[in-house]
Amino acid sequence: MTLDDPAQLSRSPAVGSWRDPVALLLASTGEGIYGVDLDGACVFINPAGARLIGYEPRELIGRNMHELTHHARPDGSAYPEAECPIFNAFRRGLPCRIDSEVFWRRDGSCFPVEYSSHPVIEDDQVRGAVVTFVDITERRRAADALQRAKDQLEVRVGERTLALATALKQVRELAAWSETVREEERTRIAREVHDELGSLLVALKMDVNWMDRRLSEQHQRSPEDAGDMRTRMRCKCQNMSRLIESAVDNVGRIITDLRPSILDHQGLWAALEWQAQEFVASAELALDWCMDMDPDDPWPEPPEPMAMAVFRIFQEMLSNVGRHAQARHLRVVIAVAAGELTLTVEDDGVGAPAQAFEAGDAYGVMGMRERARHFGGQIHIRSPPGEGTQMRLQLGLAGQGHS
DSSP, X not given: OOSSSHHHHHXXXXXXXXXXXXXXXXXXXXXXXXXXXXXXXXXXXXXXXXXXXXXXXXXXTTSBHHHHHSSBOTTSOBOOGGGXXXXXXXXXXXXXXXXXXXXXXXXSOEEEEEEEEEEEEETTEEEEEEEEEEEOXXXXXXXXXXXXXXXXXXXXXXXXXXXXXXXXXHHHHHHHHHHHHHHHHHHHHHHHIIIIIHHHHHHHHHHHHHHHHXXXXXXXXOHHHHHHHXXXXXXXXXXXXXXXXXXXXXXXXXXXXXXXXXXXXXXXXXXXXXXXXHHHHHHTOEEEEEEOOXXXXXXXOOOXXXXXXXXXXXXXXXHHIIIXXXXXXXXXXXXXXXXXXXXXXXXXXXXXXXXXXXSTTOHHHHHHHHHHHHTTOEEEXXXXXXXXXXXXXXXXXXXXXXX
16 A cells, blocks of 8 residues: 555555644644745744744734745845745746745844745646745854864965975975085095195105105215215105105094094094084184083993984084184083983074074074984074074984984
8 A cells, every 4th residue: 555545545544543644744844834825925834933933823824924034134134025036936936945045033033044935836826835944053053163174174284285395395405405515525525635635645756756766876876975865865754754644644634524533432422522622622712511421320322323413413513603603602511311312502602583593594403403303302492692502402312213
């Protein structure tokens, strides 16, 4: 048995138990439903619909529903009846479904609504329209919240994208700067090898050739001349010895510039003190060296890659003092506690604004931070103008590099 056949419907026990099925359906639905005649007057309205606009159903019968609940747009401006989609449903035969308007309550407030309007046709004549409507305040609130979340997400994505693009640009610039520094270092070393070692080797070669010629002529000389020549040859040998010593010193200095041997032979702590002493001697600064290490309980030596990173960071800190600080006094404090190294370099120079250390071309600072970050460390800089600069490295000695 189906409910499509009116004859079957009239005999259905279930349907027969409903005295007025249409009235029950209207009373049971949660949506507002009302009918209007050709003049827009309310013919019927279910309890849910009346409740949504703040009335009792009996109060609405015969009243113009447009003037009562659809008289104004969401912004409060007048909504002419001639433009109302509800009335167009039966006046122009234009059914509609709208979710961008509001209905007005008895108390003067309004609520966003989704409504549909369909003409009522009887004996091929339009008698009015049936309107269904529902309060979509929660739906609109959820949509607004979703849109706000979407907008916030887009803003965050934009910020992250910009941050990533900026970071990528800085990494590229830092890589280019590092390559430039390496190339300059190669050029400097090549120049030193050519100018100093090259000239020393040429001088040695000339002295060796001179010795070779003098020795080949020695048998032709008289005993007295041969004795004089031996004296001259001894002087030449002494001069060659001095040239060789100078070449050895130059080789050692170049090797130290490339990688300080003290780092390998005596460890990081001795290398840091040696570098500080070398720097203040060259820059003519007073040094306050503070490294409170117990000789009976020395600090652990970090792994070789980390030790080299700390040493290069320390070199860059000193280099900044030499280039920019105009200082007279330097203080270096090194401490290890709870497995964390703290290395602080302070000067009494001119200081600098914070943006100077955050600038896109502050490659030295970027390089220090990248080295520290690779091992899980951080660089902190405090530099009030006119009050000197403090640079501090904090690094866990057990930290491992991060890719």
